[in-house]
Amino acid sequence: MEKKEQKRHQHKHSGPKAQKKNRKKEQGTEQGQDERKRNPRAFSVQSAVRMARTFHRAQDIKTKKHHIPLVDRTPLEPPPVVVVVMGPPKVGKSTLIRCLIKNYTRQKLSDICGPVTIVSGKKRRLTLIECNNDINSMIDLAKVADLVLMLIDASFGFEMETFEFLNICQVHGFPRVMGVLTHLDTFKNNKTLSKTKKRLKHRFWTEVYQGAKLFYLSGMVYGEYQTQEVKNLGRFISVMKFRPLVWRTSHPYVVADRMEDLTDPETIRLDPKCDRTVSLYGYLRGTFLKNKCQVHIPGVGDFSVADVSFLPDPCPLPEVIKKRALNVKERLLYAPLAGVGGLVYDKDAVYIDMPSGHASQQQEEVRPTTELVQSLIGTQATLDAKMAASKVSLFTGTAALTPEENPMESREWDEKAQRERRRAVFADEDEEDDDEEEEESDEEEEEEEEEEEDEDEEGLITLKKEDEKAVETAAPPVKKQKIEEPMEMPAFADSDDELEKSEGEESEEEEEGDEENEEMEEGEPAKRSSGPDSGLCSEEDDEDEEEDSDMDEDADGIVKFKHPEEEKIDTEDAEMAYETTGTLSMIYPSDYIKYVFFLVCFFWDVFVEGALRWKEDLSKKASEAYLRHQLAAPNLRKLVYGTVAEEEEEDSNDEEELGGLFKVSRPERSKKVRADAMDCSRFHPDSSHDWDQEEVRSSIRDCFVTGKWEEDKDAATLLKEDDELYGDFEDLETGEVHKAKTGNKDKEEEEEAPQVKLDDDEVQKNKRLEKKRRLKERFDAQYDDGDATYFDDLKEEMQKQAELNRQEFEDVDDEVRVQYEGFRPGMYVRVEIPALPCEFVTNFDPHYPIVLGGLGPSEGNVGYLQMRLKKHRWHSRILKTRDPLILSLGWRRFQTMPLYYIEDHNGRHRLLKYTPEHMHCGATIWGPITPQGTGFLAVQTVGGFKANFRIAATGVVLDLDKSVTIVKKLKLIGYPYKIFKNTCFIQGMFNTVLEVAKFEGASVRTVSGIKGQIKKALRTPPGAFRATFEDRLLMSDIVFLRSWYPVSVPQLYNPVTSLLMPVGQKDTWAGMRTLGQLKHDLGIRNKPNQDSLYKPVVRQVRHFNTLHIPKELQKALPFKNKPKQMQAKGKTPRDLQRPAVIREPHEKKVAALLDALSSVYAYKNKKAKAEQHAKHKEFLKQKEKQDAERQKRLKEERKKTYRAMGQKEKKKLKSSLKGASKDN
């Protein structure tokens, strides 16, 4: 059925038509130019109102485009972009990730579990995460995703998960969403394909926004998507821009890509269910993370962070920005959970893989990859199951080691890594020390304890073989072991532990081990033990630290203590040490060097000899150090905060007069003295100046406007500048010409500053530059900012602030910087969390995302939250008050019992039993304090697919409080038992006098609408009261008291602990069941209230009393209305009763005849009457007719007569007029 080709229209090229068209065309161009001239009316103002409206609208549209300017807080090196690949099962998520990874890094990843971080471009890194089909994961990932790749099976169409995820995204701030259609090769027909595409696209647009990007992946080639298409997708991802989301810019978060259990294996052995200490690794995102802050791990719960430290970036961006694309070495891939990036993750060991070809290269030059591996090795030690090795890094003399002998170890013992490591790890040593002391009673366990202590000892491991016997004998039973091995060499780091102390100091140490307070009391001069506090430095120094400081003098701030005997340690020794303890085994496969680090047992040692040697002239050195520090500026920071992370030492003896100005003694020292001091903000200086003296007075002379001003602000200078600006002018009136006095100025300057002559040129130059700048500023202010709006000003202010933020700490060392700012986003951090439930570790599944969401101040508390809530329109059922609901709010997912309410016009919060169908309502829950304005969503269950659309409600937090304001209606019912005029006594409403007393003055109402008021309680019966009404009540009336009763919100806050569920059952978390579910599960049927059942209505007949009219009234009534005095007749007595008549037959006949006759007569009468009636009717009709005629006639006659009269009158009038005119 081919259609016939239609003949196309042919344009004329010549002839009159064509000419006409040409003319029009030519004119058209002219018309455009002078249309305004030709038709000015069309462009004139027709209506001022209309014009105002147009203008208004234009302005509205313009202003609508504005966003509130925010300070740009994006870090210079941003963290990787989180790309979440989401979609229902079997839609091709893993394939897509694999293809993307291959596209970016040319590597193939077989099993993708956990986040995969890759370098995608010169300035961008990506973290790819696959979202499994579990609402928990979907919620968690929607909160951290920057970009969502939403996979849609085109052959099937949209699935509910897609929409659910979009809704989740909407609530938690919308990240970028890009749809990807897959399975497009299943369409055989091209037309259906394009139709489906279009249909899906438009549906997608309505959900996201008009014009949202939808990507098509057409088909698979050898189980992978087509390279070109993946490349295109990759390009789209690379150029994508992201907007800041409120929640994320105000909360730090980490998507953990590595997890390690640091718990002591011995405690695990003793109690496999003990709480675990776990360190989590990942890029910090969002905002600054403070040390020791609270975090929430969705699916686990709230925890306070024990320690945060930053590590070298395992997946850094290329250092040098080149013009062209990345080279292969810069295309890094980091996915420890997936076992890539140099690490294979095992339960209690970590395998470091690297191609053998690279190994030698890496020794020679430190490239990012090497750094990566090294950092991982360094940090890897943490994992060990036998020891919390995270705090340990192996330390040997770096110089001694020859890389050729043992290349791996040389890398491990890298000086730099070692140092960074040590610095990064902080811990509260005091606590641990205490623990140790408790444990140490057992001699048998001592060896293990040594290891523990070693772990505690940060950043330092002394590797050597140890004579265990010597250990045992030498060790004092209660204290830590001190081994005397003079021949061995010490290996020190600057960690300040008792372990390093000499035996000679042991007695002191024992005291030191105790609380510092005690120490104070004992008056020991400055022997305090403390480790550098993590992040926030500890407040004390240590004697050891002093010693270290001496080292510092040599090593210029960096502790690089190298003992001469250290060189003895070579790698073989170390290896032997490992092997003897059986903790390390090495395997050398052909291709790889696979090091399997099992928990390495580290030995610690105390080297009395060495320690003594370098402690010899301690006091002298200390005093020298002190002098040196005195020369430098007094470090106020240290005064305020105690020790700083920089290895700056301070002698404890000389705290008294630091800086001369600041008389602040250290907190611990004088704590006892000052603990109970007066709490007063006034500052009375100890050494006040004598203000009567002239020189003292002159020291503040310049603080007043009368004093000397700075050169640039001096009035004279300013005037001069003004002169230069506006100097040359001619006074028109006088004709006088004023010239800028340039010569004078120079002279003045010379006079002012003769001593500055030395570098006069420079000064002059600076001055000139400064002047130029100021002139330009003034010019700008005059001409540019003329039309600067408030918005522009605000924007500029924000920009300035952003610049300041960026510059303020730019040149500060990272170690110090994190103390001021906190850890900034983009850093790779290690977060140590103690007391995690053991299920977190035992049931760890890398497929489920672990998010560490930082909490703001007081967000860890619980309280009542008022929120605005709306049932989702796609959720099939309305929600019931007090039914448990799972909320996703902030970082958290938790079950709670909301109470729904609606706000009445007077601001009252009235309880609702169910949520309204299509309306917002209020909800109050007992839950975690979350800032107002935070969105949330609710689901009824997180396990299973019972509902067809799982998101039950969405909303926003409005208010936080510690009390609830919801009330429900309460109707109290009472019955009158005694009625006076308008007063009556009512019972049955209350039970006691007290209850009544509370309601005195309350208004009541009857069913019939009579209003009244409660007056006072009656003594008996209890609970009865007197009330007055506006009218008299009846006994049958019922009295209502309408009041409001406050309801309490159930304090249920049950975090969803889905991550703790066993592997494979993580989506089966079931919390508290609803009442309906419980009844269903237990098979309980509802027993209805008998009164609520419908029964046939039985109405009693009502009897009314007779009307009683008072006698007086009766008298006054007219007779008609008077009640008639109808006495009831008594029974007629028998004698008065008339007997019945019995007729004779004859009489009967007569009577019958009479009857018949009378009936005939009556009939005749009736007939005659009817006839008569008809006749009369006829007569009346005729009469009417006649009357009508008569009337007509009469009318006519009357008309005639009136007419005649009228004419006569007229004539009369005319004649009179004529007469009058004649008169005139």
Added chain:
Amino acid sequence: MEFEGCNCFRQRLVLSTLSGKRVKIRNIRSKDDNPGLRDFEASFIRLLDKVTNGTRIEINQTGTVLFYQPGLLYGGSVEHECNVQRSIGYYLEALLMLAPFMKTPLRAVLKGVTNDPTDPSVSVLKRGMAPAGGGEVLFTCPVRRSMKPVHLTEPGKIKRIRGTAFSVRVSPQMANRIVDSARSILNKFIPDIYIYTDHMKGASSGKSPGFGLTLVAETVNGTFLGAEVVSTPQGQGDPVLPEDLGRNCAKLLLEEVYRGGCVDSTNQSLSLLYMTLGQQDVSKTLLGPLSPYTVEFLRHIRDFFQIMFKIEQQKPGEDEQKGGEKVLMTCVGAGYSNINKTIK
């Protein structure tokens, strides 16, 4: 968080309330003859209870241990009878820190001692001197959602000095004598001085006699430095001559000027708190030498908010005659937002 002793009692409770962290203070005057909390501290706790909702306070029998679990700041109209052991300034300093972060704007009427030698004074409805008090202060403050970063690095030059010399239940001439003596010193620096005399009578003069002087120096950049001296309470210590008092106060102001900075030593902690509670931006303030109270406050800020200040010292130039060393305090705000305020 746990603390020992009653030092910095207000700081701890205020910061606890703002940060939502619970606080336990042990050993409050445990070694003292009269152990436990004093009446004025109890009164302070009661005031905190009045402006908050859901606060839990537990005190042991002797009053040496206090457990404080903060609720949410509520605000509204509050009337409080302050204990006469400390002046209203003691209570007001804490309220100043809390007031911008309430649910509803605060309107507090504090009654008690308005001026005493230890605490900062307040301008008043009714004056009441130590020891008996009887003064009254009205304090109102609007609420804020968040704080803007502060940049106060240039104090500017002092352009004028204002002050109030007050006297209650003594001869009105006292105030004039104070003014004269104070002017005699200050006139050497600047001519623009005006000191008001404020003599209160009758009901507004409180219950005890006394007099004092408050001086405020205002700079061209709009920063203020204050100083004040109040006569010793009747029957306690040596009586003070008004001339001496005036001179002392003037010298105190000069001392304050010598220390310099954009905020005077009494209010350092307040400005630092507002810097801490700002948005996550860099704030800067130039202060004089830190007072011990401020140093304690800095430590507490670190404990409660994990925020450390970058402290830079600015030495005065050689030919500059602008007083002593200054301290430039820099910090990044905590990103604190008022969680109490309702949104509609």
